Amino acid sequence: MLSQTGIYAGAFPKCFNRIRKLGYKWNHKRVYRVYCELKLNLRVKRKKRIPPRCPERLLVPNKQGECWSMDFMSDSSGNQRRFRTFNVIDDFNREALGIDIAVSLPAGRITRYLDKLAKYHGYPLKIRVDNGPEFTGKTFINWAKSH
Structure with missing residues (x-):
């Protein structure tokens, strides 16, 4: 399989290995073609990270209403x-x-x-x-x- 070259990323290698374990002798090109036809090759959108902030120390106010x-x-x-x-x-x-x-x-x-x-x-x-x-x-x- 071509996973070492980085062509297949994500869940495809798991699907391919599962199909091979079930006894089918299909090659990776055929499985990838079906994988794409089923629209399983959609990219996963990652959650944006919030930049880290420096919180202030919690100080006790000196007077009321501060x-x-x-x-x-x-x-x-x-x-x-x-x-x-x-x-x-x-x-x-x-x-x-x-x-x-x-x-x-x-x-x-x-x-x-x-x-x-x-x-x-x-x-x-x-x-x-x-x-x-x-x-x-x-x-x-x-x-x-x-x-």
Whole structure:
């Protein structure tokens, strides 16, 4: 077989060896022709790797309102209906500043809720979040840069 030259890559050598073990005396060219006709020779698309980042050390803030942490949680009610909660916590005294509960929490609703919290507590100097889709979207990033 021509696997040493690199012509066949992927799962074809396994298929060819399996066919030979079953007792068929077909050569690799014939098996490869059938393999291609069945469209089994499609390339596997690899997952893109996220570049490594240097996370900052978690420092305890010196005063209230300096740094907020935000995250989502999900649960289901008694009738199996799923809902999500958006939690905002002040890192200085670990006080829960607010919890928003809804079935759907898009980034626009999150930014409106943060503006509502900021009217009462003031805007924080830093925000600590994970890499969720609500936090990496343009709506939230533009809000964070403007405030």
